[in-house]
Amino acid sequence: MGAGLAGTATAIRMLRFARRPVEVVLLERRPDYRSAGVAYHRHGNPWDHVFNIQAGRMSVFREDVLDFVHWANREADRGGWPAHWADHEFTEPGPAPRRIFQDYLEQRLAEAAREAAPGVHLTEADGEAVDLEPTAEGVKVTVRQNDGGEQVLSAAHVVLATGLELKDLPFAADVLEHPRFVRHPYSAEGVRRLEALPPDAEVVIVGSVLSAYDSAGLLLRRGHTGTIRLVSRTGTMFRSYPGAHEHGVVELGCPRRLLEPYRNREEFLRRIRGEWAEACGTVAREYPDIAPEVVAERVAKAWEPHLPAAVERIPSPELRGLLDEFGTTIAALRVGAVPYTIEVIERAMDPGPVRLLVGGVQAITPVESGRLEVTVATADEKQTVRADLVVSNFGRETDYRRVEEPLWRNLLRRGLATPHERTGRGLDVDHRGVLLTPSGAPAGPLTAVGPLREGDEIVRNGRTGAFAFNLAAIKNHSIAVAAHVIEQLEFSDREFGPDGGSGADHELAEYRASDGTFEEAADPAFDHAVSLEVRRMATRARSQREQLDAHLDALLGPLTTPDDTGRRRLRAAVTRSAVRRLTDVSMTPRQLRRHLGIADTGDTDEED
Numbered sequence: 001m002g003a004g005l006a007g008t009a010t011a012i013r014m015l016r017f018a019r020r021p022v023e024v025v026l027l028e029r030r031p032d033y034r035s036a037g038v039a040y041h042r043h044g045n046p047w048d049h050v051f052n053i054q055a056g057r058m059s060v061f062r063e064d065v066l067d068f069v070h071w072a073n074r075e076a077d078r079g080g081w082p083a084h085w086a087d088h089e090f091t092e093p094g095p096a097p098r099r100i101f102q103d104y105l106e107q108r109l110a111e112a113a114r115e116a117a118p119g120v121h122l123t124e125a126d127g128e129a130v131d132l133e134p135t136a137e138g139v140k141v142t143v144r145q146n147d148g149g150e151q152v153l154s155a156a157h158v159v160l161a162t163g164l165e166l167k168d169l170p171f172a173a174d175v176l177e178h179p180r181f182v183r184h185p186y187s188a189e190g191v192r193r194l195e196a197l198p199p200d201a202e203v204v205i206v207g208s209v210l211s212a213y214d215s216a217g218l219l220l221r222r223g224h225t226g227t228i229r230l231v232s233r234t235g236t237m238f239r240s241y242p243g244a245h246e247h248g249v250v251e252l253g254c255p256r257r258l259l260e261p262y263r264n265r266e267e268f269l270r271r272i273r274g275e276w277a278e279a280c281g282t283v284a285r286e287y288p289d290i291a292p293e294v295v296a297e298r299v300a301k302a303w304e305p306h307l308p309a310a311v312e313r314i315p316s317p318e319l320r321g322l323l324d325e326f327g328t329t330i331a332a333l334r335v336g337a338v339p340y341t342i343e344v345i346e347r348a349m350d351p352g353p354v355r356l357l358v359g360g361v362q363a364i365t366p367v368e369s370g371r372l373e374v375t376v377a378t379a380d381e382k383q384t385v386r387a388d389l390v391v392s393n394f395g396r397e398t399d400y401r402r403v404e405e406p407l408w409r410n411l412l413r414r415g416l417a418t419p420h421e422r423t424g425r426g427l428d429v430d431h432r433g434v435l436l437t438p439s440g441a442p443a444g445p446l447t448a449v450g451p452l453r454e455g456d457e458i459v460r461n462g463r464t465g466a467f468a469f470n471l472a473a474i475k476n477h478s479i480a481v482a483a484h485v486i487e488q489l490e491f492s493d494r495e496f497g498p499d500g501g502s503g504a505d506h507e508l509a510e511y512r513a514s515d516g517t518f519e520e521a522a523d524p525a526f527d528h529a530v531s532l533e534v535r536r537m538a539t540r541a542r543s544q545r546e547q548l549d550a551h552l553d554a555l556l557g558p559l560t561t562p563d564d565t566g567r568r569r570l571r572a573a574v575t576r577s578a579v580r581r582l583t584d585v586s587m588t589p590r591q592l593r594r595h596l597g598i599a600d601t602g603d604t605d606e607e608d
Contacts, residue, residue, distance in 0.1 A: 001027050001129045001141075001158060001159065001160050001161060001162060001407075002027070002028065002037075002160070002161035002162045002163055002450075003026045003027070003028035003033065003034045003035060003037075003124070003161075004028075004033060004035075004036060004037020004038070004039070004040075004161065004163050004450075005036075005037055005039070005040065005060075005101075005105065005450075005471075005474060006037075006161040006163065006449045006450035006451075006474045006477065006478065007026060007028070007159070007161030007449070007450075008026070008034075008035050008060075008105045008109055009060050009105075009449075009474060009475060009478035010159055010161060010449050010477070010478040010481055010482050011024050011026045011109060011112070011122065012060065012108055012109055012112040012478070013478050013479055013481075013482030013483070013537075014482040014485060014486060015109075015112040015113055015115075015116040015120060015122060016112055016115075016116070016482075016537065016539075016540070016545070017482050017483055017486045017537060018116065018117060018120045018486050018489075018490075019117050019486075019490070019549065020117075020119065020120075020489070020490055021118070021119025021120060021121075022119070022120055022121075022486075022489055023121045023122075023123055024120070024121070024122050024123070025123045025124075025125055025153070025155070026109075026122065026123070026124050026125065027125045027126075027127060027129060027141075027143065028124070028125075028126060028127075029126070029127060029128035029129075029146075031126055031146075034106075034124065035102050035105035035106045035109060036101065036102035036105065037163050037164075038163065038164060038186050039098070039186065040098050040099065040101040040102050040105075041099075041102055041186075042099045042102055043187070043188035043191075044184075044185075044186035044187050044188055044190065044191060045097070045098045045099040045186065045191075046099070046191055046195070046218060047081075047082050047085060047097050047099065048097075048214075048217060048218050048221050049097065049098045049099065049214050049217075049218070050095040050096060050097055050098060050338060050340050050341060051095065051096055051098055051101075051338070052210045052335070052337040052338065052341055053241075053335065053337070053338065053471075054092060054093045054094065054095075054241065054245065054246075054247075054338055055068060055069050055072065055090050055091065055092065055093075055094055055095065055096035056068075056069055056091070056092030056093060056246075056247075057247055057471065057589075058096065058101065058471070059589070060104070060105060060108055060475065060478075061475070061538070062472065062475040062476065062479070062582070062583075062589050062592065063538045063582055063589065063592055063593050063596065063598060064538070064589075064593065065092075065588075065589040065590050065593065066092060067108075068096075068101075068104055069090050069091065069092055069096075071104050071107070071108075072090040072096060072100065072104070073089060073090050075107065076100060076103060076104070077103070085097055092246065093241070093243065093244050093245050093246060093338075094338070095338045095339075095340040095341075109122070111540065112540075115540060115541055115542040115545075116542065117542065117545075117546075125143075126145070126146055127143040127144060127145045127146060127151070128143065128144045128407075129141055129142065129143055129144075129407055130142050130143070130144050130150075130406040130407050130410065131406070131407065131410040131411075132158060132407075132410070132411060132414075132416060132446065133414075134416070134443070134444035134445070134446070135154075137154065137156070138154060138155050138156040138157065138445055139154075139155045139156075139157070139158045139444060139445060139446065140152055140153070140154060140155075141153040141154075141155055141158060144406075155445075156445065156488075156489055157445040157446075157447065157485045157488060157489065158445065158446050158447070159447050159448070159449060159481060159485065160435070160446065160447070160448045160449070160452060161448075161449045161450055161452075162407070162450075162452065163450060163451060164396040164451060165396055165397040165398075165400070165403045165405065165408075166396065166397060167394050167395055167396055167397040168397070168402060168404075169183075169392070169394055171361060171362055171363045171364060172361075172363075172364040172392070174364070174365055174366065175364050175365065175366060175372060175390070178366060178372065179193075180366075180370070180371065180372050180387070180388060180389050180390065181364065181372060181389075181390050181392070182194070182215075182389065182390065182391045182392060183392050184392075185211065185214070185215050185391050185392065185393065186211075186214075190391075191218070193389065194215060194218055194219060194389070194391070195218070195222070197219065197224070197226075197388065197389060198226075198388075199222075199223055199224050199225050199226065200225055200226040201224075201226045201388040201389060202226050202227050202229075202385075202386065202387050202388050202389075203219065203224075203226065203227070203228045203229070203387055203388065203389050203390075203391065204229045204231060204372075204374050204385060204387040204389075204390045204391070205228060205229065205230050205231070205390075205391045205393060206231050206361055206374075206390065206391065206392055206393055206394055207230070207231070207232060207393030207394065207395065209236075209238075209328060209331065209393060209395070210238055210337055210341065211393045212230055212391075212393040213238070213337070213341055213342070213345055214341075215391045215393070216228050216230065216344075216345055216348075216354060217341060217344045217345060220344050220345070220348050220353075220354075221344060224353065225353055226353060226388075227353055227355060228348070228353050228354045228355070229354075229355045229356075229357050229385060229387070230354065230355070230356050230357065231357045231359065231361060231374065231376055232328075232356060232357070232358055232359075233328075233358075233359065233360045234328050234329055234358070235356060235358035236328045236329050236331075236332045237332070237356070238332050238335075238336055238337050238342060239293050239296075239332070239336045239337075239342070240293065240336060240337060240338070240339045240341075240342035240343060240346070241293065241294065241336045241337065241338055241339065242291040242293060242294065243339060245291065245294060246588075246590075247588050247589070247590075248290070248294075248298065248588055249298075249301060249302070249586065249587055249588055249591070250283060250287055250290075250298045250302050251302065252279055252282060252283070252299065252302040252303070254306045254309075255272075255275040255279065255303060255306060255310070256275075257271040257272075257274065257275050258271065258272060258275060258306070258307075258309075258310035259306075259309055259310055259313065260313075261313060262313045262314045262315065262318065265318060265321075265322070268314070268322075276299065279299045279302070279303070280295050280296065280299055283295050283298050283299055283302075293336065294336070296333045296334075297333070297334055297335060297336065299333075300330070300333050300334040300464075301334065303462065304461065304462035304463060304464075304585070305462060305586070306462065307458075307462030307464070308459055308460060308461065308462050311422075311458065311459050311462070312459070316421060316422050316423075319422060319423060320422075320423055320424045323423055323424075323425065323458070323464075327464075330464045331464075334464065357376055357378070357383070357385070358378060358379070359376040359377050359378035359379070359383065360376065360377050361374060361375070361376055361394075362375045362376065362377050362382070363375040364390055367386065369386075371386050371387060371388055372386065372387050372389075372390045373385070373386050373387075374386075374387060374390060396451070398424065398425040398426060398451075398454060398455075399419060399424050399425070400412065400417065400419045400426070400427060401419050411435075415437050415438055415443075416435060416437065416443040416444065416446060417435050417443065418435075418436055418437060418438050420454075420455030420456060422455060422459050423454070423455035423458055423459065424455070425454040425455040425458070426448075426451065426452050426453050426454040426455040426456065426457075427448060427452050427453070427455070427456075428440075428455075428456070429447075429448055429452075429453055429456050430442065431460070432447065432480065432481070432484045433447045433448050433449065433453060433477060433480065433481050433484070434446065434447050434484075435447070435448060445485075445488060447481050447484065447485060448481075449474065449477040449478060449481050450473075450474050450477060453473075453477065457470075457473055461473075461585075472585065476582075476583040476585070479537070479579055479582050479583055480579050480583055483537070483575055483576070483578075483579045487572055487575065487576075490568075491568065491569075491572065525555060525558070526573075526574070526577075528555060529552055529555050529556055529574045530574050530577045530578050530581065531596075531597060532548055532551055532552045532555065533548075533552060533574050533575055533577075533578035534578045534581055534582060534596050534597075534598065535548055535596075535597075535598055536548040536549060536552065537575075537578055537579075537582060538582070538596070538598050552571075552574070553567075553571075556570055556571060556574070581596060582596070
């Protein structure tokens with residue numbers, strides 16, 4: 001449910017992983033969002049909108065870091081591209097226009113469908129899921145079709161990849177339909193209004209996050225001279241990556257002071273600032289080749305493995321308050337943007353046309369002239385500014401109790417989804433991404449990927465920042481959820497236990513971990529089997545996957561009893577260990593590829 005990046009990536013993995021007949025139905029309520037979502041669809045992304053991060057980090061496959069760059073240089077149809085992009089040679093650290101990502105995902109999805117095992121099919125369906133009802137056989141999905149009718153589909157498993165939810169704007173209630181208010185800057189109509197502005201028009205863009213930079217950059221590259229005010233509650237501005245920047249991971253010790261008992265907000269912030277200063281100093285001293293602009297990102301990511309233990313000590317109300325207050329700041333520390341995005345804003349800052357106004361928006365109202373008046377509460381006073389256009393970048397709704405979409409109202413009413421209690425962000429899920437009921441039990445064959453899992457990622461994996469577009473998390477979700485769903489479809493409860501993996505089995509006892517996954521085994525044959533499964537899961541061509549599959553079956557034979565159930569259970573253990581290796585975030589994707597030994601799969605011509 002949802003065919004943006006998260007849904008499409010998960011469907012691609014399912015088509016690759018499945019060995020038995022299955023139909024993968026990819027449901028999308030907005031046909032123009034298919035294989036794109038709000039962030040990448042062509043009509044809402046003019047050629048001036050580029051990825052915030054480097055092109056080399058946009059591969060849909062975490063284990064194949066240069067796949068998108070190779071596609072853009074070797075496979076993309078450049079007919080109709082503007083001249084400055086039509087002749088462009090894409091590089092790993094360089095920019096790329098966001099709109100071409102839709103073509104990339106469409107082609108990789110079509111390839112996965114062509115190369116799927118016999119009987120594994122893809123169906124792309126239009127419509128909006130408005131209700132789910134678990135049954136003994138799976139789930140009944142009520143779909144509102146685009147012509148207004150309804151249809152009920154039967155599914156063995158449902159993956160929710162519904163993406164971002166709009167935040168309610170009570171202070172802008174009077175202008176939501178006003179022609180000078182852009183509620184959806186990534187829509188064709190929103191882009192049209194920006195492009196139609198006179199060069200001397202006065203503009204207010206609410207927010208200073210990277211989505212706000214897109215709107216400002218679009219105007220500035222067209223020679224806009226009128227004042228552009230970026231209104232930001234925190235005043236946070238993002239930094240630019242160095243020109244030759246490459247993603248990297250450093251190892252830092254556990255920030256011990258973060259693990260002390262939580263006393264109060266002020267005391268906690270003193271501790272975290274002290275630890276942060278020390279960690280940044282350590283990185284600058286021990287890794288002199290890391291550019292100063294990247295030190296904060298390296299520290300933020302190095303801390304992630306330790307954050308769950310620190311978060312556990314913070315009471316829930318305090319945790320929610322800290323996340324709300326510092327969410328944008330954390331995002332700016334954790335990720336920067338390519339120079340193409342940042343430099344045009346920096347060059348235009350005061351005394352240029354761009355002004356930063358620090359404060360919270362209290363009201364947006366129309367005035368007699370036809371313009372809009374924006375009231376901002378700053379630290380010292382209230383200010384009012386008038387604008388010919390106001391662009392909304394108020395962010396997304398993370399509390400699903402406030403989401404008005406019928407699907408979420410029905411899931412909450414039925415107790416099939418539970419807002420994440422600790423953080424107030426996203427939904428409660430288990431380690432596999434399965435939705436949990438208010439009692440903490442699995443809600444059924446219902447799994448989530450993407451922003452729906454934000455709160456769980458914070459408390460379980462320490463992932464913070466701009467989670468809506470945290471591509472590393474989405475890529476890992478797509479691998480783990482696809483493998484889990486295929487496992488559920490290929491094993492019956494009788495064979496593998498009703499919870500999908502905790503049934504007793506003496507052959508797996510030495511491999512099973514306490515959370516239902518599997519520990520790496522010391523047995524060399526088991527380790528070899530996991531390596532083969534990693535290669536199979538990372539291979540695009542069906543013929544090569546079939547060869548690896550046959551090799552793996554031959555290898556597993558001596559490790560089990562003649563009973564076929566035992567063999568299949570051991571196969572599941574191998575797959576789960578392979579998933580753990582593929583989703584390891586302790587190294588960069590490039591390091592991961594080498595570590596896993598898949599650089600010679602033949603799928604890409606990686607240039608190292």
